Amino acid sequence: MSYLVDANVFIQAKNLHYGLDFCPAFWSWLVDNNVNGKVISIDKVADEIAAGADELYDWARDQGSGLFTRTTPQIAAQFGPVSQWATQQQYEPAAINTFLQVADFYLVAHALAEGHILVTHEVPSNSTKRIKIPNACIGLNIHYMTPYEMLRRERARFVLGGQ
Numbered sequence: 001m002s003y004l005v006d007a008n009v010f011i012q013a014k015n016l017h018y019g020l021d022f023c024p025a026f027w028s029w030l031v032d033n034n035v036n037g038k039v040i041s042i043d044k045v046a047d048e049i050a051a052g053a054d055e056l057y058d059w060a061r062d063q064g065s066g067l068f069t070r071t072t073p074q075i076a077a078q079f080g081p082v083s084q085w086a087t088q089q090q091y092e093p094a095a096i097n098t099f100l101q102v103a104d105f106y107l108v109a110h111a112l113a114e115g116h117i118l119v120t121h122e123v124p125s126n127s128t129k130r131i132k133i134p135n136a137c138i139g140l141n142i143h144y145m146t147p148y149e150m151l152r153r154e155r156a157r158f159v160l161g162g163q
Contacts, residue, residue, distance in 0.1 A: 004116035007048040014056045025158035044103035064081040075102045078109040099131040108136045118144040
């Protein structure tokens with residue numbers, strides 16, 4: 001089982017709780033767990049991070065394709081089921097069109113194809129104006145969780161002084 005990480009996890013970590021400057025252990029944990037096959041993200045998330053053109057972009061660029069994987073034909077085969085689910089719901093056409101063009105669509109397809117747990121800060125919503133990752137996960141029977149649930153589940157520890 002591996003975790004597939006949404007852009008908002010990286011962005012909020014940098015901006016809030018795990019700044020690159022004061023909590024390098026979080027970022028090392030991500031890299032270490034990518035190396036052992038537990039944590040990945042996708043190139044479309046890297047593209048969203050790149051739009052920020054900041055220190056997070058520099059960090060993501062340094063990780064290369066090891067952390068941010070490309071879409072394979074096996075994953076692309078899931079585009080149909082994901083788009084079919086989205087169009088069969090009660091979302092507004094603009095919400096569907098947006099979803100089909102952003103990283104969230106690719107994340108859901110990756111999770112569906114490879115059985116990943118999708119990690120996001122998003123929460124389910126009853127709005128018809130935007131398709132949220134958790135709604136797609138529920139509709140497609142994909143497991144999802146918050147980054148805090150992932151860290152607790154994996155017993156991550158960021159301890160000062162090497163204790």
